[in-house]
Amino acid sequence: MANFNEKFLDLKESYLFSEVAKRVSAFQQSNPEKSVIRLGIGDVTLPLGKTVVQALHSAADEMGVAESFRGYGPEQGYDFLREAIQSHYSTFGVKLDTDEIFVSDGAKSDTGNITDLFSKDNTVMIPDPVYPVYVDTNTMNDRNIVYINGTAENDFLPMPDRSVHADIIYICSPNNPTGACYNRAQLREWVDYALENDAVILFDSAYECFISDSGLPHSIYETEGAERCAVEFCSLSKTAGFTGTRCGYTVVPKAITSKSSDGREMSLNKMWNRRQCTKFNGVPYIVQRAAAAVFSEDGMKEAKAMIAHYMENAKIIADTMNDLGIRYTGGINSPYIWFECPFGMDSWQFFDFLLEKAGVVGTPGAGFGMNGNNWFRLTAFNNKENTVEAMNRFRSILKK
Numbered sequence: 427m428a429n430f431n432e433k434f435l436d437l438k439e440s441y442l443f444s445e446v447a448k449r450v451s452a453f454q455q456s457n458p459e460k461s462v463i464r465l466g467i468g469d470v471t472l473p474l475g476k477t478v479v480q481a482l483h484s485a486a487d488e489m490g491v492a493e494s495f496r497g498y499g500p501e502q503g504y505d506f507l508r509e510a511i512q513s514h515y516s517t518f519g520v521k522l523d524t525d526e527i528f529v530s531d532g533a534k535s536d537t538g539n540i541t542d543l544f545s546k547d548n549t550v551m552i553p554d555p556v557y558p559v560y561v562d563t564n565t566m567n568d569r570n571i572v573y574i575n576g577t578a579e580n581d582f583l584p585m586p587d588r589s590v591h592a593d594i595i596y597i598c599s600p601n602n603p604t605g606a607c608y609n610r611a612q613l614r615e616w617v618d619y620a621l622e623n624d625a626v627i628l629f630d631s632a633y634e635c636f637i638s639d640s641g642l643p644h645s646i647y648e649t650e651g652a653e654r655c656a657v658e659f660c661s662l663s664k665t666a667g668f669t670g671t672r673c674g675y676t677v678v679p680k681a682i683t684s685k686s687s688d689g690r691e692m693s694l695n696k697m698w699n700r701r702q703c704t705k706f707n708g709v710p711y712i713v714q715r716a717a718a719a720v721f722s723e724d725g726m727k728e729a730k731a732m733i734a735h736y737m738e739n740a741k742i743i744a745d746t747m748n749d750l751g752i753r754y755t756g757g758i759n760s761p762y763i764w765f766e767c768p769f770g771m772d773s774w775q776f777f778d779f780l781l782e783k784a785g786v787v788g789t790p791g792a793g794f795g796m797n798g799n800n801w802f803r804l805t806a807f808n809n810k811e812n813t814v815e816a817m818n819r820f821r822s823i824l825k826k
């Protein structure tokens with residue numbers, strides 16, 4: 427029997443969502459008459475847009491006819507989709523070549539798989555709290571991780587500490603779970619830090635389409651110099667309801683080079699291309715047609731309407747926090763509201779309190795890192811009626 431990778435023993439049990447489910451089902455069993463509202467949902471709830479569904483149907487029809495049937499496609503994605511993504515980037519003033527864009531089955535795989543390109547000796551800088559994928563994939567790969575703290579004092583937007591060196595830096599903006607979003611000056615500082623340290627920034631922009639503040643950057647490439655140090659991951663999961671349909675894209679600029687320990691240079695774009703061609707056979711043609719439809723005029727309108735629906739819910743939650751004087755981030759450029767647990771409770775105590783007194787389910791901040799111990803995440807992915815009702819209950823248990 428082969429020996430296993432012992433680094434798997436170092437992974438923390440992903441006990442967050444199973445523990446939440448366990449406590450909710452115990453509550454429902456002992457309180458069958460109470461209705462439970464879930465604001466812990468980390469998945470979209472609205473169906474795919476009409477334009478997207480039409481594209482799925484017609485691509486399926488093409489696949490059933492010999493003349494238009496497609497087998498293996500290009501590992502990097504079809505040109506029609508890479509061109510659609512390229513024009514989406516041009517709406518933020520970012521110019522990319524299509525061969526810098528790689529279509530994939532989502533941002534989770536790519537943010538994990540990109541670790542294939544880097545030496546195990548690299549030091550990885552990861553914010554806390556954050557999306558758990560970055561920590562787990564680097565733990566599996568046996569890399570040294572240094573954490574940077576997101577706290578109320580820095581509005582959950584940690585900035586570079588020049589006394590610490592990192593080779594790989596993960597940034598998620600707008601952030602899951604905090605909803606906080608870096609501005610231009612802050613990204614300028616991160617890009618400068620990366621260039622000074624010969625580091626690469628792995629920039630997760632899965633929530634780019636939720637940015638409503640016109641001054642905030644949608645892409646790290648809006649910062650000059652980022653094309654020499656940053657890889658950007660994006661996804662249609664939250665933008666257009668593709669969590670079950672699966673399509674994302676990763677930008678690896680041709681200007682980024684990485685060095686071996688003896689100083690030889692490699693192009694990261696060529697390495698990622700090689701990695702994908704070796705281990706990945708592309709996204710289904712049907713799904714790529716659906717993804718391209720998202721970037722059409724009608725498709726974008728439908729995606730924006732879905733996002734507007736979620737953001738109306740986010741505003742209902744944020745308004746409640748404002749009225750009750752609770753400290754929070756997010757809710758404006760992100761579907762997440764991250765707030766300080768009232769009454770000095772820790773996040774699991776507050777979880778139980780909210781469930782038992784109000785029948786509302788959220789996500790304890792402790793599940794996203796040590797700095798989340800006294801914070802709590804609510805999401806905008808339920809419907810309006812339930813969100814309003816949940817916030818009415820929230821107000822009634824928080825008032826004296």
Ligand SMILES: *Cc1c(COP(=O)(O)O)cnc(C)c1O
Pocket residue numbers: 531532533534535557598602630632660661662663664669673674
């Ligand atoms: C939802 C989410 C993604 C998207 O992942 P997919 O694999 O594309 O569905 C990526 N990053 C973060 C931080 C997310 O919350």
